[in-house]
Amino acid sequence: MEMALHAQRSLLCCRTVAAGERIRLGLGSFTQSFPCCKMSTGVRSVHCMAASSDYSRKRPKKGFLPKTRGNDPKGFLPRPQVETTTQKKDRNDSSSVRTTPVILDEAEEQSPSIDGKIVEDILMEKELEAFDNDEDEIGFARKHLTADSNDEGLGKGKVSNNVGAINELKNFAIDEPNMEETLLRKEYLNTPEHERMLEDLAKENLSIGSKLFVYPQVVRPAQSIEVFLNRSLSSLVNENDVFIMGAFNGWRWKSFTERLQRTDLEGDWWSCRLYIPNEAYQMDFVFFNGDNVYENNDSKDFLLPVEGGMDALAFEDFMLEEKRKEHERLTAEQAEREKQEEEQRRKEAEKAAIGADKAQAKLEVEKKRESLHRVLQLAKISNDNVWCIEPSIFKGGDRVRLCYNRSFRPLSQTTEIWIHGGHNNWNEGLTIVGRLQKSDEKDGDWWCAEVFIPDRALVLDWVFADGPPQKANMYDNNNRLDFHAVVPKSISEELFWVEEEHKIFKKLQEERKLKEEAVLHKAQKTARMKAETRERTRKMFLLSQKHIVYTEPLIIQAGTEVTVFYNPSNTVLSGKSEVWFRCSFNRWTHRFGPLPPKKMLHSDVGSYLKVTVEVPLDAYMIDFVFSEKEDGGLFDNNHGVDYHFPVYGGVIKEPPMHVVHIAVEMAPIAKVGGLGDVVTSLSRAVQDLGHTVDIIMPKYDCMNLSNVKDFHHSRNFSWGGTEIKVWFGRVEGLSVYFLEPQNGMFWVGCIYGRNNDADRFGFFCHAALEYLLQTGSHPDILHCHDWSSAPVAWLFKEHYMHYGLNSARVVFTIHNLEFGAHFIGKAMAHADKATTVSHTYAKEVSGNALISPHLHKFHGILNGIDPDIWDPYNDNFIPVSYTSENVVDGKKAAKVALQQRLGLSQSDLPLVGIITRLTFQKGIHLIKHAVWRTLEQHGQLVLLGSAPDPRIQNEFVDFANQLHSSHAGSVKLCLTYDEPLSHLIYAGSDFILVPSIFEPCGLTQLIAMRYGAIPIVRKTGGLYDTVFDVDNDKDRAQTQGLEPNGFNFEGTDSGGLDYALNRAMSAWYNGREWFNSLCKRVMEQDWSWNRPALDYIELYRSTKE
Secondary structure (H helix, E strand, O other), X not given: OOOOEOOXXXXXXXXXXXXXXXXXXXXXXXXXXXXXXXXOOOOOOOOOOOOOOOOOOOOOOOOOOOOOOOOOOOOOOOOOOOOOOOOOOOOOOOOOOOOOOOOOOHHHHOOOOOOHHHHHHHHHHHHHHHOOOOHHHHHHHHHHOOOOOOOOEOOOOOOOOOOOHHHHHHHOEOOOOOHHHHHHHHHHHOOHHHHHHHHHHHHHHHHOOOOEEEEOOOOOOOEEEEEEEEHHHOOOOOOOOOEEEEEEOOOOEEEEEXXXXXXXXXXXXXXXXXXEOOOOOEXXXXXXXXXXXXXXXXXOOEEEEOOOOOOHHHHHHHHHHHHHHHHHHHHHHHHHHHHHHHHHHHHHHHHHHHHHHHHHHHHHHHHHHHHHHHHHHHOXXXXXXXXXXXXXXXXXXXXXXEEEEOOOOOOOOOOOOEEEEEEOOOOOOOOEEEEOEEOOOOOOOEEEEEEEOOOOOXXXXXXXXXXXXXXXXXXXXXXXXXXXXXXXXXXXHHHHHHHHHHHHHHHHHHHHHHHHHHHHHHHHHHHHHHHHHHHHHHHHHHOOOOOOEEEEOOOEEOOOEEEEEEOHHHOOOOOOOOOEEEEEEOOOOOOOOOOOOEEOEEOOOOOOEEEEEEOOOOOOEEEEEEEEEOOEEEEEOOOOOOEEEEEEOOOOXXXXXXXXXXXXXXXXXXOOOHXXXXXXXXXXXXXXXXXXXXXEEEOOOOOOHHHOEEEEEEEEEEEXXXXXXXXXXXXXXXXXXXEEEOOOOOOOOOXXXXXXXXHHHHHHHHHHHHHHHHOOOOOOEEEEEHHHHOHHHHHHHHHHOOOOOOOOEEEEEEOOOOOOHHHHHHHHHHOOEEEEOOHHHHHHOOOOOOOHHHHHHEEEOXXXXXXXXXXXXXXXXXXXXXOHHHHHHHHHHHHHHHHHHHOOOOOOOOEEEEEOOOOHHHOHHHHHHHHHHHHHOOOEEEEEOOOOOHHHHHHHHHHHHHHHHHOOOOEEEEOOOOHHHHHHHHHHOOEEEEOOOOOOOOOHHHHHHHOOOEEEEEOOHHHHHHOOEOOOOHHHHHHOOOOOOXXXXXXXXXXXXXXXXXXXXXXXXXXXXHHHHHHHHHHHOOOEOHHHHHHHHHHHHHHHO
């Protein structure tokens, strides 16, 4: 509720002051502006209460802090200029919590109701008391005081020179927790006892030269106090007006500005009354004249402790809880807005669709009208020599006799005669069917049948046949013109077409709605499956180190307790007599700082130790390490990167990172190999987790721009002796910046293959960094890939790190070590972190001279596949959509379609698919052997792929000709690239074979599992990391939170391949039910970018630490 604030009455003092008692005042600092706190400014301001209906409920207007008058004497503090918003730091460095709306305290909520007339009388009385000075004083107040009860900080509600601002003061309402108590206080404040008590305090403070005291002297929350200032001892000695300006808890909560009144106490004492809110642990304040003269305790402000209530930490928690509530409210409001916007979009789309359906119905009617008019021109009432209708006058709904003279007609020799008929130019298909009987009533060879005339028929259409529909062989169709008869008493043609148009419109609407419902259902199911998969992967990620550490609950919520379980037997702390837990939050940046070390206790879970931690509301990450002693000693810090577990539901979210990929490939617009897929898919996955991702790449003249949305010229800049045009567009939802040097470096019709590729890409890398510098961008991560953008690493360190891009760190990913060794080695030396595309491949290349000096920063992170591109539930290249729930039926339909397309025999046989580039790396000698071994096992085999080497390509052409001749129907080699066919092979194959000699990651086996095809792979690189043998790898799979999912083999000879292929075939032949369950299992495993993206984000974070 919005309301103004009225002047406060005198308040009851509930505590007797003992002789010699001293007021306890602390000192603080009052800066030139104020941090976030709730404004409640007025001549007298306390907590809100329902105002009389005769008083305005408008919030006071905003004002400004007064300016200085130049060089003022001691006690004058320069004030900020108008609209200055410099924020005051909390003295405890805990000012990060933003303000929240004022919450009524307990006393307010329990206030008894008071008769409205009494309230009104009190309000009026207090208003008159507050403004009983002369008109000049009121005019002064109007000139200088204003506030906004909604301002989040004192910096927004300032005292200013605005003329007329004080008008709002007359609308201030009483703001006390209990009106009856206030009435009693008023009576008490007039007693001699109270006056004597204040006189004693005034004399005592005057005698010791103290300029300030409060009553009661021990200040508690939910209490009213009186503040007294000896003007003659302050810098306001010559001022006619005295005000107090303050707030609570380091100027962060419920600000106020009050006028002090001259008292009758001995000395120049001025006073006002204030209410201490429940949440206060200290009151911060200064005095001023309403303009620019201040008494601010020598620029240190006055600080008054509040006892018996919240402490600073409790107040922080309170503020966080308020922020959480505010966040929930805003989230709910945003959800409601989005719901309304979606409903509005739905209505607009529905309106547009209805318009389209009406237009389509009108168009179809016009076509039908034209067609029917042509038929009507051919229609007759009868043809006496061939056919007739009796009676000749009839209408829709009548039964008539239709007769046919077959003499000299095509059916003259048949034993049966049937009529196959319709109406209105066959508009509704076959609606009249009947057998004619021989008639002796007419001369000639007449046959007749009783026919029902359809409603709304304008014309009848028919042919005669020697049998019923689907069984007739001979027809009399009037020389292919059919027979047509006018319905004499039909409905009005205009009415007919109006009804027809409406009928078509309704049909279109029904069809559209059914289609929309199907699309919506499919989209909802897809989203649900994605969410379920993402959740499973998140849990797997959290359990990935369970052999060392895990938490209960697994999903940690802010504001709750969590128990950390630690198994030192698997770490450097194995065998230590004690283990100490050291933790903090938010990557060690939390306001609490590192918590005191806690000794871990034994748990009921094997050799695990445990400790319980309370997670604050403003946590988004819990960070910890372990040590052997309370004061340190040997540490387990997770190999230097510490242990980090995400916290969910907090009021503060982890700040997003800005990641910039500098790459020469990107799918689908400029793709040569897997690099382009990784750049696009990894970027999308990281962006989906809330981070900002941009991509910078060359603008090739051979680029496919059809997949670039909002493509436009952005700007130009000069570098390297040429002008560079910058284009912007969105690809797969990602922001992409295309650099086009006007020197023609990328106008060569290709991505790779020029003699100066190294120079071209080196120029591009330098230009990309220059673009970031010139545009003032400050990314957190620069991610470069392979030799082609490796120069980014050293160019950044040598030319840009200290010249405007100092906030960035460089991550370098090796996709293939075969090319650009010199560039890769130099990038490894300069990058902050380096990765390759699988854990095993990282180990396999760790001895390489380019890698070995940098193993401390070298990591293996698996690639993933794009689940939107490779999705059997939404794949337009396969005949039946399927999920793990109907994988058997879906793959059966796909196998039939594949066999039909490639000319294979449609037999229920195991089908092996191979999708690969035909190079020595891919194990072409093992591929040839697999063909013969599959045929020996009475299976079918399909190969899709081509060789960049013409000799290998020709070799496989000969091999294909041999096989197609000798084993037609069992094997098909498609020696080309065919994207749609690859989808059908993945779906239709029972097995996918990947016998690579080495394979950094490999995507083929991952796509295979996405489609329920079982991978058969050689143990190398990413193939070993993703395929777990059903017979030999159960334990290895379990450590990854997985179940076995395929067949693998070692060695590069045919014997190893036979070992895996034979077991696979036997499983298909002898255990079909088990095999089908394996297909379902592999489909439910997540090989998307969900997990790799989490790993990359952790890597990015560690790079910034």
